Every structure is written in C-alpha cells, then in structure tokens.
Amino acid sequence: MTVNIKRLNASRSDFDSTLATLLAWDDSVDHQVNETVRHILHEVKTGGDRAVLEFTEKFDRLDVSSVAELEMSQSRLQQALKSIPEDQRVALEHAAARVRDYHERQNQKSWQYQDEDGTVLGQKVTPLDRAGLYVPGGKAAYPSSVLMNAIPAKVAGVREVIMVVPTPDGVVNDLVLAAAAIAGVDRVFTIGGAQAVGALAYGTETIPAVDKIVGPGNIFVATAKREVFGTVGIDMIAGPSEILVICDGRTDPDWIAMDLFSQAEHDEQAQSILVSPDAGFLDAVEASINKLLPTMERADIIRTSMADRAALIQVADLSEAAKVSNRIAPEHLELSVEDPETLLKEIRHAGAIFMGRYTAEALGDYCAGPNHVLPTSGTARFSSPLGVYDFQKRSSIIGFSARGADRMGRVASVLARGEGLTAHARSAEYRIKSDE
Template sequence: MSSPVQVTRLSSSQADFKQQLDQLLAWEAVSDTAVNQAVNDILHQVKTRGDHAVIEFTNRFDRMGVSDFSSLEMSQERLQRALDGLPQTQRDALELAAERVRRYHEKQLQSSWSYTEDDGTLLGQQVTPMDRVGVYVPGGKAAYPSSVLMNAIPAKVAGVDEIIMVVPTPGGEVNELVLAAACIAGVDRVFTIGGAQAVAALAYGTETVPQVDKIVGPGNIYVATAKRAVFGTVGIDMIAGPSEILVVCDGKTDPDWIAMDLFSQAEHDEDAQPILVAWDEAFIDQVEASIQKLLPTMEREPIIRASMRDRAALILAKDLDDAIAITNRVAPEHLELSIEDPMDVVEQIRHAGAIFMGRYTAEALGDYCAGPNHVLPTSGTARFSSPLGVYDFQKRSSLIMCSAAGASELGKSASVLARGESLTAHARSAEYRIKD
C-alpha cells in the first residue's frame, strides 16, 4: 500500500499567509546557461544551413536516420489515412470537439470598421489575417491532438492562408490521433520535426520549410527557450509555465469530484499546481481523505504524487469573499467555481484564464470539447493576458484619410505639438496642408 502524500495546508488567517502563498506560487521557467547555449547554436545552424541542419538535429535528437527532407513531410493523403483509420468513437469525438471549437471561435471574429467625421475625414481600422502561422505540437507519447485543434482552428477561422504544423516523431513514433486532428483542423503542411530546430525552421525558413509570421503551441524547455529567442523575428503566443487549477468550493460538492479535478492538472507533470480554496475546514479534511483514497488508483500516480506534494495547497479561507480575493491574487490558468450560484460572483473574478462555473463543469471539459480555447495564460499572467483566440491571428491597421478641411484643422494642432517637441519637419509637413 502506498504511503499518504503530504499536501500543504494554509489558512488565510495566518499572519504570514501572503508570504507562504507567494512562496507556493513561485515558479521560474529560467533556462540555464547550458540550455541557452544549446538553443542559440541550433538557431544559428538552422538559420545559416537550413534543411541540412534540421536533418542533422532531427537525426541526433529524435533518433532518426533520414537523409533528405522529403521523408520529413506528411502528405495530405497521409493525414486523411490517419483520420480514416481511427476507431469510429475516436473520430466522432474528435469531430465533435473540432466543431464546437470552430463554432465558439467564429464568435470572436473581428471586422474592419470606419467612420466619417463632419468635415469628411475618415478614420477606422482594417482587420486582416496573418499570411502564415506555425503550430508546434509535442510528439511521441506526449502527444495532444486537442492542442492541434485549439491552435489550428482559430487560425483557420481568422482566415490565415497557410498553417504549417511541426510535430516530432522520436524513434519514428507517429501519433495517428495528432495527424487525424491536423486533417480535421485543415492544417496545410505537416513536418515531422521538433525541438529548437523546428522553431528555428519556422522562424527563419529553410529551403523546404516556409517562414511563418507567428509560432504557437506548447513544448519543452528547449522549445520555450527557442520561442523566446526568435520573438521579434516572428510573433509567439506565450511562454507557458506548468498547468494550474484553482478550485473554489463551498463545501457542498462531492469531495471525490474535487480531488479528481485537482488530479486532472497534477497528472500533466510534477510542476503542475492544484489548489483548493474553501471556507469549511471539515470539507477540506474530506477532500484530503479523498486525495489519499484515490491517489493509488491513478495510472500517473507518481507524477500526481509529486505535484500534490511539492506544488499543491489546500487553503482555508474566511468566507467566499476572502476566497475570491485569494483567487484574484493567484490569477490561475484554470478556475473552477464549484459553488451554488457562480453567476452571482463571476464578475468579481478579475484574473483567470478560463472560469468553469458550477459543480458539474469539470475543467477537463474545457481541455477537450467545450469550445473555448485551452491555450491559457499561466504563472499569474492572467493578470494581463488572455486565452489564445482568433484575435491572435488577426492584425489591425489604422485607417486615416483626411479631407482638405480636416487636414487644415488638424494641421494647426499638429504643428503646435510638433514644434513643442522641436520636430520641425513634422510641423512643416502638417503646415503645408493648412489653408490660409
């Protein structure tokens, strides 16, 4: 019989609660010197040597033996075969998820707009999609077809012309579900490459891999470090930290449900962070008992155990208002409001990536098929970031068209402000258009 896991217990009534909470939340995705050096070398090699460097790194890191790039690209026919070869239940689930994700993201589409002022001056905004986007998908056993849908479908809805997917196949291990998801999502080209070399290929372009405008999708520390390094050459979605869940519960939900909701994030990896906030100490005791009871039954028990031991917390709040204050302080990636009337308090939540409301709304539904995107801000960045969406694949250009009268009137103000900044050419450029 496995030993009980020690889960941190905190109380907001403790004098040092804020310091303890800060210590619990602290996580730095800092790449050490060796990682940075390795990534910088890979980026340089791919930038200067193109396909040859990508092939060399793929053979070395993914235990492959390819000699030319043609064997690293999956045809559309191959993607279709992967979809056709799925068991019907898997295909139905994938297609349902894709349809729900597509339908939700269609609501996010932004349109161009303009208005004309009384003097005939037109002002507005033109919204256009990006030309080409790269989607990074982890490969091998750590493969997530749901991530393909969540990253590629919003780009398609936005009107992106071409979606390039990269997915490593370590040791030649291909995940059919990932390829099937790429087929359903409408991915245009798929290359079986990964790591920093795949990020470099997308960012700089090679003889075979076209350069993209933005790179999205999760990856390991080498992928994250490479994305950070190429930002500016291309756009990126975010540098994601470990997965997080914070559950606010009023003590009336089945404690087994709450324990399993915490496990649903803990099983991602040892650094994942599950937190329960409740104001009923007896209920917290019940959830802890459920954790000890259910943990030995989990397939990923060692990973969950490490996460629960090192990163989890069961927090006793004073009341619901205190629980909401703690939530806004944490700014969690996933927030479950497992309470009687979540709609009564949801507007008080200022910082959260996704909010799952009510006892029946498990966070896992959002990971797969609810519809909203599961690419969410982590590590407190929900304070200033939003879920991945259609808007991440659209650009906005300002529209300004002055009438003669408008240019004359605006020119007077522009002239004064420009001369105040000692920018004489600015002033004179505006002054030329002022009517006498």
C-alpha cells in the same frame, strides 16, 4: 503512502508571504539549455535544410536524404483520419465543431467611420499570412492541442498553417495527424525540438518562414520560442499547468480531488489549489485525495505535485476566496458553488472560469469550445486565452479631407514645434489653408 498537503489560512498574519512562497516558480532557463538552443537556431538559420536534417538524425534518430521526405502529404493525413477508431474520429469531429463555433464568434471585422469634416478613420483587420504550430510527438498524443491552435488560425483566415511534430524513431501518431486533417492544417513536417522552431522562424529551402509560432513543447522548444520572438510572434511562454477550485463545501469531495488530480498529473511542477470557507470540507477532500491516489495511473507524478505545490486554503467566506483567487490569477478556475454567477462578478483574473459543480476543468481541455491555451504563472492578470485575435493584426486607417487636414494640421503644427520637430510641423502646415 499518505500525501501531506500544505494548509494555509487566510486569516493568519503570514498568509501573504506563505502564499508567495507556494506560488513561486523558477522560470529561469538553464545556461546549458540556452547555449544549446542558440547553437541549434544559428545552425538552422545559416544552414537551412542541411542543419534540420542533421539535428533530426541526432535527436530523433531519423536518417533521410531530404527535408521533403519529412513532409506528410494531405493524403497521409486523410489516411490517418480513416484509420483511427470510429469513436475517436467522432469525438475529434465533435470537439472540432464546438471549438470552431466558439472561435467564429471572436472574429473581428474591419471598421471605419467619418467625422464631421469628412475625415475617414478606421481599423483594417487582416489575418497573418502564415502560422506555425508546434505539436509534441513520439509517444505523446495531443490531438486536442492541434484543434485548439489550428482552428482559431483558420477561422481568422490565415492562408497557410504549417504544423511541425517530432516522430522519434519514426513513431507516427495517427490521432495527431487525424486532428490535423480535421482542423485544416495545410502542411505537416515531422521535425521537432529547437530545430523545428528555428525552421519555422527563419525558413529553409523546404520549410517556409511563418509569422507566428504557437503550441506547447519541452524546455528546448520553449527556450527556442523565447529566442526567436521578435523575428516572429509567439503565443506565450507557458509555465506549469494550474487549477484553483473555489468550493462552498457542498460538492462531492471525490469530484474535487479528481479535479485537482487533472492538473497534477501533467507534471511534478503542476499546481492544484483548493479554497474553501469550510475546514471540514478541506479535511474531506484531503481524505479523498489519499483514497483515490493509489487508483491513478500517474500516481507518482500526482503525489509529487500534490506534496510539493498543492495547497488547501481556508478563508472566511466566498468573497475572500475570490480575493485569494484574484491574487493568484490562476490558469484554470473552478467555481464549484451553488451560485457561480454571483461569485463571477468578483473574479477579475483567470485564464478560464468553469461555472458550477458539473463543469469539470477537463471538459475545457477537450470539447467545451473555448481555447485551452491559457495564461499561466499569474499572467492572467494581463493576458488572455489564445484566440482568433492572436492570428489577426490591425492597421489604423486615416484619411483626412482638405477641411480636416486644415483643422488638425494646426493642432499637429503646435505640438510638433513644441517637440522641436520642424519637418513634422511644416509637413502638416503645407496642408493648412491660408488665413488671408
């Protein structure tokens, strides 16, 4: 069955409106999902361990007498690490080393300086005390998600990283547990869903409350994260995965087709877009898509994604391609061109930028080093990939000398009285030296 992919041309008068329609994604939450999640969160907040056990039995079909039974010991994590095939263990360790090396370069340090009158100003950078990591479980295996979320937290100096992962019907994924061992996760509980998010946000008798919750999940998990934001921090509310490829027409069309598939296979709502000034190349890639699609294990998902949300966009030149990309602000951006460094100067909005023909986005998902937790749905216009800085907070340091308090107290007094805040003014004025 041939897939007909939408064709857009940036020179057409209706291009902006057509592109807006293509990019539109309904992120509204179903009313019933909202009600269900709020009920679960309320029960966990008020019922603690009891509620967690009840929901775990209901949704994951696990009947245990205490939440403590749902905790995986460190020895169990090490057992998983030893039991997986050697090539998987080596690959996990190699990927973890690269992720750790990259994120260590992000680590922010505290700083101070002293101005001319002896006043000390600065910033104290402190890691969060405790972070929670949600990892999808059951038949799904996302060890890369464990590495990408846990390692930056540990590099930041977070004292305790607590991972929750559902195990429906008791199905435990050793690859995920092995990744937790490698990443240095401190505690692992085999719970999932909104009840796991609630337990991390509010704490229970057994599961300690965290300061921030990160990690992907289904609509119930995403909705629960949205609901508890404010009680705890969260990483982001992620939409469907996206890739935008800018190509000059000289890359193998099969390579580009497979790069587009690499996002389309995530789910039917994923979005894959190719932008090129070469109309013949767009034709060639479309032919590759239809040639390669029958060979894919997740062909049905890819077909729906490509038919509903993909696009082949023709532009006048690479500079216009950059403008289209900036308008979209994609999660993943491949610059599959001869001179990616020059084109990079024109890129302002993207979660991650993959430079050159040999840089497949898939490498970034697993082992390049930078984080694969990226802003989606155009939010790269104002947000950034997950990083060490997400697990650190900053406190301002202000220490006035007597001379500085006298000098700046006069400024504060004028401004405070201008705002009608007399106590503010007098508090500053007490530190002002008499002019007599």
